[in-house]
Amino acid sequence: MSGSASESRQARAARIAKLHLDTNHPQHMAIQSIQTTYRLRLVDAWRLEPGMRVLELGCGQGDMTTVLADEVGPTGHVLATDPAGGDYGAPVTLGEATAHVKAGPLGDRIDFKLNFDLDTAEFPTGKDAQFDAVVLAHCTWYFASSEAIAHALARVRPWIKEGGKLCLAEWDLEPTEPRAHLPHLLSVLVQGQLVAAGLEGSGNVRTPLSRAAMMALVAEAGWTGSGGRKLAPKIVDTAGMQDGEWELHSARHALAEARKQNLPRKVLDLAASQIDVMDSVKAAKVNLALPAYAVVGYVKGE
Numbered sequence: 001m002s003g004s005a006s007e008s009r010q011a012r013a014a015r016i017a018k019l020h021l022d023t024n025h026p027q028h029m030a031i032q033s034i035q036t037t038y039r040l041r042l043v044d045a046w047r048l049e050p051g052m053r054v055l056e057l058g059c060g061q062g063d064m065t066t067v068l069a070d071e072v073g074p075t076g077h078v079l080a081t082d083p084a085g086g087d088y089g090a091p092v093t094l095g096e097a098t099a100h101v102k103a104g105p106l107g108d109r110i111d112f113k114l115n116f117d118l119d120t121a122e123f124p125t126g127k128d129a130q131f132d133a134v135v136l137a138h139c140t141w142y143f144a145s146s147e148a149i150a151h152a153l154a155r156v157r158p159w160i161k162e163g164g165k166l167c168l169a170e171w172d173l174e175p176t177e178p179r180a181h182l183p184h185l186l187s188v189l190v191q192g193q194l195v196a197a198g199l200e201g202s203g204n205v206r207t208p209l210s211r212a213a214m215m216a217l218v219a220e221a222g223w224t225g226s227g228g229r230k231l232a233p234k235i236v237d238t239a240g241m242q243d244g245e246w247e248l249h250s251a252r253h254a255l256a257e258a259r260k261q262n263l264p265r266k267v268l269d270l271a272a273s274q275i276d277v278m279d280s281v282k283a284a285k286v287n288l289a290l291p292a293y294a295v296v297g298y299v300k301g302e
Contacts (some may be wrong), residue, residue, distance in 0.1 A: 013037040016066050021100040023091055031123075032063075038292075039067040041236050042137060044073065046167040046292035051075040052132040055123075058082055058139025059112065059150065061089060061097035068135060069106040077109055079131075081116035084258060086120075088202075119154055125158035134160055135167045138299045141188070141208045149207065153221035157299055165289075166223050166297035169236065171290045173210045179281060180288040184244035186278040188252035188290075190271045194258045197267040201257050211293055223297030233295040241289035244276060248282060251275055 007015075017032040042064070043058045048054070050073035059065050059080035086095025096111040124130055143149045153166070160166070172190070175181030191205035210215070215231050225231045246273045255271050281287070 007185065009040060010036065013040060014038075015094040016070055019066050019076035019101060019104045020049065020062070021097050026076075026127070031242060034242065038066060038236070038238060038241055039064050039137070042169050042294050043067055043071045043168075045169075046133070046135075046165075046166070046238055046296055048072060048133060054078045054128055054133050054135055054154065054172060055131045056080040056135045056144060056290050057116075057118075057156070058135070058136060059098070059111055060084075060139070061092065061094055062101040062110075062112070062138040065098075065110060065112075065137065067107055067219050068102055069109040072109065073203045074109065077111070078111065079111050081113045081121075082254065083116055083118075085115050114146050115290060118152055122157040127162070129159055129161045129164070131160050132164045133167050134164075137167075137169045138171065140168070140170050140214065141192075141205050143207050145207055146209060147216075150217045152217055157222055160299065163298075166218070167294070168214075168297070169292060169294040170211075170214060171208075172235065172293050173208065173290070176291050177288060180286045181244075181290050183278045183287040184247055184290045186274045187244070190251045190274050191254045192246075194254050194263065194267065194271055197258075199258050199261060199263060201254075203257075205247065205250065215295070218239075218297050222299060224299075226296070226298060230298060231295055232294040236280050236292045236294050238289045238292050245285050248278060248287070248298070251278065 013033050013036040017036045020032050022028050048071045053076060054068050054070045056065055056068060056073060056078055059082045065078055065080040082094060084094055086093060088094050094114055098180060102110060102112060124248060140149050173185060175185055188205050188208045191203055192208040195206045211233060218231055252275060258268060
């Protein structure tokens, strides 16, 4: 773990959280600290090391980026990329958020590349590959399809050094506390179903795959577990995470947009009924974020 040996996890999370925009308000700081603490658990699971050069896909507003930069230390570097442009996002845009991070104390370890096109990007490959790791942290569900996820996983492989790795984390659709996790589960399934039925828009959740389906994509793209063994995802604690609550609003918004776009009545009724259940369980003040998993993959044969 990077940072001072005497620095507690809580202190480290607070220090990194302060690097983000709009954390002067106590409520915003509390939210960012929880998000940062969770991401510190991810880097522990991935076993990143000081001095590494990391390629991050789907960096968003930099929540994971700052933790990665802190972990790789002053001799490491993070290239944080996102397909969205600088004007995407609200109430703070990606451009505003990433510029603020870049101007902070970890900025010299980070380069942000928004409007990133995976297909036209060119990086050295083979013995000249420059990245020790590629990170996809809670961004795979944002891809348009499972084919797009598989393409990205295969596309980045040649850019990783020999012995380098893929570090992936995502929500797990398998609830460990069924009633408490039900609102979050239904909210993401509703969004995925509406997109599959033809919903157009800029919503985030488009392809919510199960852990088993994701591991199959990772393996098919040429990644394997350590020593050629089977990929072994680890469950990561999501205690306190607010994403379950946020996705409820996204699901309701997606249904409203689906009605405006005149999706088939059968699709709308299915989504509306799931949202009714989601709201009923939420009314009982039970809504925990789903569990999440982290996995490390290596290029097959290495």
